[in-house]
Amino acid sequence: MIPVISVSRLGKRYGRTTAVRDVSLEVFEGEIFGLIGPNGAGKTTTMECVEGNRVPDAGTISVLGLDPQRDANALRQRIGVQHQEAQLQKRIKVWEAVDLWASLYPRVVDTDALLDRLGLAAKRDSWFMTLSGGQKQRLFIALALIHEPEVVFLDELTTGLDPQARRAIWALVTGIRDRGTTVFLTTHLMEEAERLCDRVAIIEHGCIIELGTPAELVRKHCPERTAVFTSDDADVIERMQGLGAVERNGVTYTLRGAGDDFVTGVINVIAREGIRVRGFRTEIPTLEDVFLKLTGHGIRD
Amino acid sequence: MPRGMLRGFWKLTWLETKIFMREPMGFVGALLVPLLVFVVLGRAFGIGKPMATPGVDIPFNVAILAAILIAISAVQSLVAIISIYREGGILKRLRSTPLSPVTIMGAQVTVKLVFTVASLALLMLAGRRLFPGVMRVNVFSFTAAVVLGTFSILSLGFVLASLVPTARFAQPISAAVLYPMLALSGLFYPLDRFPRALRGFAYLFPTTHAVALLQGVWDGSGWSAHWVNVAALLVLFAAYTALSTRVFRWE
Ligand SMILES: Nc1ncnc2c1ncn2[C@@H]1O[C@H](COP(=O)(O)OP(=O)(O)O)[C@@H](O)[C@H]1O
Ligand SMILES: [Mg+2]
Numbered sequence: 049m050i051p052v053i054s055v056s057r058l059g060k061r062y063g064r065t066t067a068v069r070d071v072s073l074e075v076f077e078g079e080i081f082g083l084i085g086p087n088g089a090g091k092t093t094t095m096e097c098v099e100g101n102r103v104p105d106a107g108t109i110s111v112l113g114l115d116p117q118r119d120a121n122a123l124r125q126r127i128g129v130q131h132q133e134a135q136l137q138k139r140i141k142v143w144e145a146v147d148l149w150a151s152l153y154p155r156v157v158d159t160d161a162l163l164d165r166l167g168l169a170a171k172r173d174s175w176f177m178t179l180s181g182g183q184k185q186r187l188f189i190a191l192a193l194i195h196e197p198e199v200v201f202l203d204e205l206t207t208g209l210d211p212q213a214r215r216a217i218w219a220l221v222t223g224i225r226d227r228g229t230t231v232f233l234t235t236h237l238m239e240e241a242e243r244l245c246d247r248v249a250i251i252e253h254g255c256i257i258e259l260g261t262p263a264e265l266v267r268k269h270c271p272e273r274t275a276v277f278t279s280d281d282a283d284v285i286e287r288m289q290g291l292g293a294v295e296r297n298g299v300t301y302t303l304r305g306a307g308d309d310f311v312t313g314v315i316n317v318i319a320r321e322g323i324r325v326r327g328f329r330t331e332i333p334t335l336e337d338v339f340l341k342l343t344g345h346g347i348r349d
Numbered sequence: 350m351p352r353g354m355l356r357g358f359w360k361l362t363w364l365e366t367k368i369f370m371r372e373p374m375g376f377v378g379a380l381l382v383p384l385l386v387f388v389v390l391g392r393a394f395g396i397g398k399p400m401a402t403p404g405v406d407i408p409f410n411v412a413i414l415a416a417i418l419i420a421i422s423a424v425q426s427l428v429a430i431i432s433i434y435r436e437g438g439i440l441k442r443l444r445s446t447p448l449s450p451v452t453i454m455g456a457q458v459t460v461k462l463v464f465t466v467a468s469l470a471l472l473m474l475a476g477r478r479l480f481p482g483v484m485r486v487n488v489f490s491f492t493a494a495v496v497l498g499t500f501s502i503l504s505l506g507f508v509l510a511s512l513v514p515t516a517r518f519a520q521p522i523s524a525a526v527l528y529p530m531l532a533l534s535g536l537f538y539p540l541d542r543f544p545r546a547l548r549g550f551a552y553l554f555p556t557t558h559a560v561a562l563l564q565g566v567w568d569g570s571g572w573s574a575h576w577v578n579v580a581a582l583l584v585l586f587a588a589y590t591a592l593s594t595r596v597f598r599w600e
Contacts, residue, residue, distance in 0.1 A: 099445065101441075101444070101445050121447065124445070124446065124447045125447065129445045131438060131441055131442055131445065133438055134437070134438025134439065134441050134442040135437040135438055135439055135442070136437075136439060136442065137365075137368050137434075137439060139368050139371040139372065140364065140368055144364055144367070147360070148357070148360050148361060148364055149446065151356050151357055151360045152357050152446050152447045152448060153447065175371075
């Protein structure tokens with residue numbers, strides 16, 4: 049498969065700060081690819097180099113077969129960009145922004161339908177400054193999608209939004225992918241990456257330290273699985289033999305193991321032994337745990 | 350510019366014009382303040398030399414002062430807008446569209462020139478009505494001189510906009526540069542009575558040449574008599590523009 053984006057050994061410094069040390073990655077057609085890492089890791093810098101909005105110091109980048117620096121104008125027609133923390137004029141109306149953006153490209157989507165799909169139809173005549181955080185982000189998505197780009201870049205799209213607005217944005221992004229557009233996003237929210245991304249790259253101090261699907265990364269780095277259940281039956285520990293140590297705390301039993309088959313194993317034994325279970329839950333590691341394991345610190349530290 | 354880009358230019362210019370008119374203070378600064386200065390001072394002291402009332406004598410031309418204030422307020426507004434747009438990432442957002450940098454800045458300059466001309470027209474109209482017989486200056490020649498001066502001062506505005514660290518400093522920094530420039534322009538105190546060094550310094554500022562040209566147009570001596578000032582305005586425009594393309598910051 050030919051990648052839509054291919055970055056090799058990218059490096060970028062600002063004066064004496066090295067923002068990106070060594071980044072190589074490939075993004076394939078039709079996937080949501082997430083660059084994840086803590087603040088200051090180099091996500092925005094990497095993304096802006098890929099978009100052609102920043103000049104790299106080292107490495108090579110190809111997007112849709114184009115060189116983002118040399119073919120900047122051709123590339124702008126084929127990608128959509130949402131910048132982190134970039135606003136619009138306070139008193140620009142929603143329809144005016146959409147109208148301006150639409151006038152800049154030879155072929156554009158039906159803008160009314162787009163605003164409708166993004167839930168902004170009722171806000172057409174509102175000033176930008178009066179929109180809520182979620183509405184602003186949805187407007188930025190509309191502007192990034194107006195010319196039916198082949199790739200969209202979304203930088204920290206949901207930072208600062210409340211959980212409800214965040215969920216609405218997630219649904220929109222999945223929708224973009226389902227319509228065939230490749231999505232390259234950055235986030236420092238592991239939950240977001242896990243829900244949204246087909247593949248992720250973890251970046252820290254300007255270097256990619258791991259890359260793969262969220263499930264692969266969890267399986268590889270955090271195979272531990274935990275099953276916890278509550279039962280009033282007698283002799284539970286004896287009846288649960290063969291699954292490793294069973295911890296008991298009153299009527300609550302905890303079993304620890306590894307791998308995807310572990311939980312199935314626990315359920316099978318419970319069923320075979322006919323143990324009456326009042327409650328059952330599993331603890332499965334997340335990307336957050338993978339991150340902690342790989343870097344030795346939490347993402348928000 | 351390709352046809353599509355020209356459309357983007359007009360769209361952006363029209364949009365920025367509308368946005369500026371929605372700005373509560375923008376309108377006041379651009380249109381009302383210079384007009385008020387003109388009317389109030391003109392009423393008190395008369396327009397142009399010589400002064401009619403003995404004892405009360407201000408040795409400068411109120412119409413030229415008002416015209417230069419219009420130009421200066423255009424520049425201050427440009428510096429403020431650019432620094433606000435930069436701080437808000439609006440410049441960055443516009444830059445990653447197919448709009449070229451020249452189009453983005455060209456639209457801002459065009460808006461400022463449109464308001465300069467509108468403000469000047471208002472001033473001329475007020476002058477004709479309130480001071481009959483005094484405003485005999487050639488309207489087109491005077492307007493052209495103001496536009497040329499504004500162009501030149503705007504190019505300095507781009508240099509200022511690059512120096513302004515955050516939007517909060519836009520107003521004080523542009524005032525700290527533009528008003529001393531006005532003081533040294535020769536409008537209030539004839540240049541030939543300045544010490545030599547100070548006079549040389551004054552010639553580096555576009556306001557000085559704009560004032561000289563406007564005085565010439567007012568007196569009827571015309572553009573040809575002031576070709577040196579016209580040339581200086583063009584040279585300063587080229588120099589400041591060249592400098593600002595080197596130092597300008599988009600973010
Ligand atoms: N324009 C800039 N000038 C100087 N340093 C910068 C600039 N942008 C980012 N940096 C620095 O580069 C590093 C990476 O920043 P960034 O790419 O924005 O990271 P992220 O998006 O992951 O938070 C940080 O240390 C940041 O302070
Ligand atoms: Mg960032």
